[in-house]
Amino acid sequence: MGKVPFFAPTLEERLETAVNIEDFNNRILDDYDRKGSAELEADVQTARSIIPAASGSYRDFSYIATEIPLYDPSNCVGCMECVIECPDTAILGKVVEPDALQSELDQVDDSRDQRMLRSRFADTQKYFSTFEKKGEEGGLFGIFIDPTKCKGCAECVDACGDHQALSMVTKTDETLKQFQETFDFYNQLPDTPKRFISDRLLTDMMLSPDSLLYVGGAGSCAGCGEATALRMMTAATGFVHGPENFGMVASTGCNTVYTSTYPYNPYTIPWANSLFENGATFGMGVRSRWNQMGWEGKKLWVVGGDGAFLDIGFQSLSRMIMSGMDINVLVLDTQVYSNTGGQASTASFMSQRSDMAWHGKELKGKRENRKELANICMMHPNVYVAQTTCAHFNHFYRCVMEANEYDGPAVIIAYSTCQPEHGVADNAAMKQAKLAVDSRAFPLIVYDPRKGDTMKERLDLKGNPSVQSDWYTIRKTGETIDFIDFARSEYRFHKHFLGEIESPKITAGYGEPSPELLASKEERLANWRLLQELAGIKSGETAKVAPVKQSAAGSEAAAKQKAALMAARKARKASTSGDEGGAEANKQKAALLAKLKAQKAQK
Amino acid sequence: MKVSEAPQRRSIHYIEYRQTENGEWISEKFHADCELVMEHKIADGEIAQIEAGERPDWTILGLPEIRCNGEVIKEYLEH
Ligand SMILES: Cc1ncc(C[n+]2csc(CCOP(=O)(O)OP(=O)(O)O)c2C)c(N)n1
Ligand code: SF4
Numbered sequence: 157m158g159k160v161p162f163f164a165p166t167l168e169e170r171l172e173t174a175v176n177i178e179d180f181n182n183r184i185l186d187d188y189d190r191k192g193s194a195e196l197e198a199d200v201q202t203a204r205s206i207i208p209a210a211s212g213s214y215r216d217f218s219y220i221a222t223e224i225p226l227y228d229p230s231n232c233v234g235c236m237e238c239v240i241e242c243p244d245t246a247i248l249g250k251v252v253e254p255d256a257l258q259s260e261l262d263q264v265d266d267s268r269d270q271r272m273l274r275s276r277f278a279d280t281q282k283y284f285s286t287f288e289k290k291g292e293e294g295g296l297f298g299i300f301i302d303p304t305k306c307k308g309c310a311e312c313v314d315a316c317g318d319h320q321a322l323s324m325v326t327k328t329d330e331t332l333k334q335f336q337e338t339f340d341f342y343n344q345l346p347d348t349p350k351r352f353i354s355d356r357l358l359t360d361m362m363l364s365p366d367s368l369l370y371v372g373g374a375g376s377c378a379g380c381g382e383a384t385a386l387r388m389m390t391a392a393t394g395f396v397h398g399p400e401n402f403g404m405v406a407s408t409g410c411n412t413v414y415t416s417t418y419p420y421n422p423y424t425i426p427w428a429n430s431l432f433e434n435g436a437t438f439g440m441g442v443r444s445r446w447n448q449m450g451w452e453g454k455k456l457w458v459v460g461g462d463g464a465f466l467d468i469g470f471q472s473l474s475r476m477i478m479s480g481m482d483i484n485v486l487v488l489d490t491q492v493y494s495n496t497g498g499q500a501s502t503a504s505f506m507s508q509r510s511d512m513a514w515h516g517k518e519l520k521g522k523r524e525n526r527k528e529l530a531n532i533c534m535m536h537p538n539v540y541v542a543q544t545t546c547a548h549f550n551h552f553y554r555c556v557m558e559a560n561e562y563d564g565p566a567v568i569i570a571y572s573t574c575q576p577e578h579g580v581a582d583n584a585a586m587k588q589a590k591l592a593v594d595s596r597a598f599p600l601i602v603y604d605p606r607k608g609d610t611m612k613e614r615l616d617l618k619g620n621p622s623v624q625s626d627w628y629t630i631r632k633t634g635e636t637i638d639f640i641d642f643a644r645s646e647y648r649f650h651k652h653f654l655g656e657i658e659s660p661k662i663t664a665g666y667g668e669p670s671p672e673l674l675a676s677k678e679e680r681l682a683n684w685r686l687l688q689e690l691a692g693i694k695s696g697e698t699a700k701v702a703p704v705k706q707s708a709a710g711s712e713a714a715a716k717q718k719a720a721l722m723a724a725r726k727a728r729k730a731s732t733s734g735d736e737g738g739a740e741a742n743k744q745k746a747a748l749l750a751k752l753k754a755q756k757a758q759k
Numbered sequence: 760m761k762v763s764e765a766p767q768r769r770s771i772h773y774i775e776y777r778q779t780e781n782g783e784w785i786s787e788k789f790h791a792d793c794e795l796v797m798e799h800k801i802a803d804g805e806i807a808q809i810e811a812g813e814r815p816d817w818t819i820l821g822l823p824e825i826r827c828n829g830e831v832i833k834e835y836l837e838h
């Protein structure tokens with residue numbers, strides 16, 4: 157009998173025999189691409205389902221989208237926001253020194269290709285002029301698209317926003333080839349020299365290869381908000397602590413499906429899948445073993461959805477926090493069970509429509525309040541807690557870095573846009589996450605026990621707009637943003653806006669909000685006021701936290717709304733054709749019936 | 760509607776270069792349905808290329824349509 161791999165005596169031997177990477181790359185990946193999984197022989201290697209790191213880099217998604225981003229270098233300021241927000245690691249930035257660029261360009265034969273490649277670089281103020289002013293040689297900055305990873309979601313275009321340096325362009329076989337050649341050129345260039353990566357500018361992190369620990373090739377939906385959160389968490393951890401000091405455990409959910417669909421793995425770091433319910437417990441096992449091996453300094457992250465941590469794995473998370481172990485948790489909060497088709501979770505918003513909380517005659521979406529995991533976690537002793545979004549990238553990065561530094565359990569809840577279940581466009585992840593914060597649907601929170609002994613000292617609501625007020629008022633325009641504005645922008649709430657108009661297709665999102673949605677707005681306000689009170693922004697009296705139930709708040713608002721609707725209907729009837737119109741319609745109907753009767757008789 | 764309009768796709772239709780009455784050149788990117796127009800900052804050497812009827816270097820990748828003072832000088836995918 158040959159070696160039994162998992163019982164090999166040393167770690168090195170175990171690793172060596174666990175998976176044969178050469179065979180995997182040459183045979184398994186190749187066969188999957190050419191023949192599909194059905195043709196693969198069942199052998200030890202495939203049966204064990206171990207997927208080598210970064211095999212996702214071999215995956216080609218170029219057939220998915222009809223469009224690809226086009227970069228306009230002269231408009232680019234080098235902010236890196238497009239690179240941060242792309243869920244698929246399909247858009248990357250690099251700074252090169254002019255001589256290094258020239259020597260690579262000199263090796264390109266065709267002069268037109270040379271010009272095209274040279275034109276990809278901009279002399280931005282950030283990486284060029286500022287350095288030249290200091291008497292240092294400036295760097296040239298460029299943005300490059302990996303056409304095999306890009307799913308055409310256009311999130312990067314929205315992230316670029318007012319800089320207007322990205323647009324989508326229709327792609328063809330010919331232009332796809334150009335994009336690939338351009339990306340190959342990017343890969344040939346040396347890594348961004350360290351002097352251009354500022355420690356103070358968190359947005360620069362993704363210029364470093366130590367941050368690119370999620371290589372793409374994952375099967376997430378185009379524009380998925382979860383994938384961006386995973387990329388950003390791995391980037392901030394790898395950048396500070398080094399890719400070799402980091403591992404992950406993942407609770408079953410969308411995240412495990414798209415990152416471990418055999419044979420594609422987007423991670424370059426060790427990763428293991430637990431069950432849906434026990435990511436935190438699994439993490440405790442890993443942490444214990446690591447500590448036994450003297451790996452106390454290694455960073456361990458447990459990730460999973462809101463279903464995994466607020467519902468089925470809730471007690472397991474609480475147990476983990478109470479253990480005081482140094483484990484970080486990232487909750488990808490899509491407010492539904494995204495992976496299994498969008499069932500309600502306790503994180504779903506009140507009145508949100510989902511499987512198990514339908515919107516119909518009796519039930520108008522979810523009746524219960526949203527469970528606030530952050531609030532519950534804060535009441536455990538000695539735990540770092542944060543609520544954040546990828547759209548607030550500085551906040552997000554800071555939370556991840558603080559969680560890593562915190563010597564004990566940390567829980568970060570990240571708002572994650574889920575296109576199919578929220579009913580929003582592929583390029584809407586950042587926009588919706590921002591709106592969720594602006595509308596108090598999902599406030600930004602940092603709770604750090606290191607900050608002091610009182611709740612007020614520990615809880616920080618910085619980053620939320622108009623932090624003193626109930627709702628956010630845009631200073632320039634005077635507009636107020638509330639939960640109704642957020643709900644109006646997502647299809648999962650659209651039935652609450654039908655109002656008086658009949659065709660749901662035409663009216664989605666336009667009518668007056670339903671009483672149930674108004675109750676949900678009150679519930680969000682109550683949550684916000686509670687946070688304001690805890691953070692010492694308002695006293696309990698001014699915060700006035702009233703318990704909200706959909707049915708109770710709904711019935712009062714419903715009565716008001718019903719009266720208003722009846723009055724509007726009456727007024728409309730009176731002002732248009734009114735009774736005359738009804739009589740005319742009846743006449744027409746009678747004539748039509750008579751005609752049909754006559755036709756039938758003739759037959 | 761305030762903040763909740765559906766996000767636009769921002770797909771390029773064509774890029775226009777135009778010389779104003781005072782001789783100054785401006786350039787804009789027109790997106791599908793032409794409702795969205797973005798400014799393109801003209802870089803060194805671009806106008807010389809436009810005047811020679813050539814495709815500006817930065818558009819060799821993707822090959823979008825180029826117009827100059829209202830006339831198409833390079834069709835989409837034309838080199
Ligand atoms: C005990 C158990 N019940 C049900 C399932 C099926 N299942 C897999 S993932 C999932 C939902 C995951 O939801 P969530 O944790 O919110 O993650 P998301 O998919 O939204 O990212 C369910 C119900 C399971 N794997 N195990
Ligand atoms: S279109 Fe989407 S997938 Fe492609 S680079 Fe932009 S953000 Fe990434």
Ligand code: SF4
Nearest residue numbers: 232233235236238316
């Ligand atoms: S977001 Fe726009 S301006 Fe910023 S780096 Fe990307 S392309 Fe340049």
Ligand code: SF4
Nearest residue numbers: 377380410494574575
């Ligand atoms: S269903 Fe939602 S969470 Fe799952 S991959 Fe798609 S967008 Fe992401």
